[in-house]
Amino acid sequence: MSDVTEIKSYLNQCASLVEQTLATALPAEWDVPGLLRESMMYSLEAGGKRIRPALVLAAAEAIQGDAKAAENALSIAGSIECIHTYSLIHDDLPAMDNDDYRRGKLTNHKVFGEAMAILAGDALLTHAFHLIPQAARKGRLDPQVALDIVEDLAMFSGASGMVGGQVADILGEQGITSIEDLEYIHLHKTSDLVVFSVKAGARVGGATENQLKLLEQYGRNIGLAFQIQDDILDLIGDEAKLGKKTNSDVAQQKVTYPYLIGIEASKAQVKRLTREAKAAVLDAELAMPQRLLEIADYLVQRDF
């Protein structure tokens, strides 16, 4: 288990760097209404594992073979966390999942009201796109690379990406019967931001087109494996370890992988996806592939 301890400590280190970046992401000198700033920061600083930004840093390192590469990728890491955070704020709204708590804290709209939660989400989404040119302005990123990252972010988080996945999830709540429909939701709701994170980090590190393609496969696979594992954990996981009610998907009659193909086939799927993710990383001939390989294993070993 020492591997797990080590990658956990690496991810904690990344999370701490990202949290420092987020603390100053919204410049103090900006003339922003106080409550809006408070509402944005409340959710940005509400914790979470910061897996997506960690993947940005890990991918930049993997390409450059140098831990210092992560420094140049920090603004991009902050950017993806702004997107992830806005999506949680909007998902929690009464018109969507109507959740009062997230990670043990009141959700944004419970503290600041619905109107402010909608606007804080909008502002965080917008701010994600401010952090990318900013990185280029600091001279740490080539303009064309920064622009490619902007294009990727809009693609993977928009109508054909994360938002599309969220819509499919809402529309499908009653009627999903095929593994293809479920896969569409998982790929877009979860994998797309993971793919963006890995690709963006790789772009900062100066990846070739072929490396980007292989890392896109890696991201898709670990995102999907993570989500299937989440479905499995919900059925068999230990309530205390997971920190949330298990079997809640069954209670809500939510269609999951185990529900559609059975638990053993789901486990086999997780293993296959993880194996293929690691194979893609090895094919990419990275300067320092180790962290990405460890993360692929770690994501599906959580609390086991």
Added chain:
Amino acid sequence: MSDVTEIKSYLNQCASLVEQTLATALPAEWDVPGLLRESMMYSLEAGGKRIRPALVLAAAEAIQGDAKAAENALSIAGSIECIHTYSLIHDDLPAMDNDDYRRGKLTNHKVFGEAMAILAGDALLTHAFHLIPQAARKGRLDPQVALDIVEDLAMFSGASGMVGGQVADILGEQGITSIEDLEYIHLHKTSDLVVFSVKAGARVGGATENQLKLLEQYGRNIGLAFQIQDDILDLIGDEAKLGKKTNSDVAQQKVTYPYLIGIEASKAQVKRLTREAKAAVLDAELAMPQRLLEIADYLVQRDF
């Protein structure tokens, strides 16, 4: 009045170009859930005067002295209309202004439901940022210029821009007593997108830093003048001409310019701002300043 006829026809021409661009802004080959696409297009195609995108085209032309410059600016014009449209969808939500109709059509959430309206807004906001790198990819825009436009868009439409103005408006609904507070709201809620539009068009046209600075002043002034004029029209305008109930601000006890400084001082303010806007355009020594000068006059002459 022939001046007005001419600028009206120019603006109609721009609107028609922009609407063609918007019709294909969301590529047909993208795998987007059908209802999400429908919801986005419903609001994108719901009309309006398309003043912001027209300003993008007019500013590009003004700098280059060539009507063809507008072609290169079309993606950017589409981008600002995506932002404007998302802001209207979110503003109309029950948690915000709770409006059932806009421009005589049912609002987005009345047709597609609240969840879809929130997500369609999010997707349009995100798509605005997709259209900018796309313009560069087509070879029509230098990557650094495109990146500057991304940075401007995030700045003028985000926490320190339009969203900040909207928050100030909501928070101030009961308590605005100073002209400074009211100006903050107008500058950010209205002027910021106008400033962005003029600057972005000018950037596409290859403006110098000095020209950008002067056109920023122009945008601020015409945006603010437009808004004050709107307050005045609400008090004295002809209901039929304006196409909406007048005196509604008074009925809602909304604090406006005429309410704070009186109608004559408000009119003088509109004149001063328009004059200064035009002076800035003349100072900028543009190749073809005429349209921008005419637009400044037209915006405050509407239906008079």
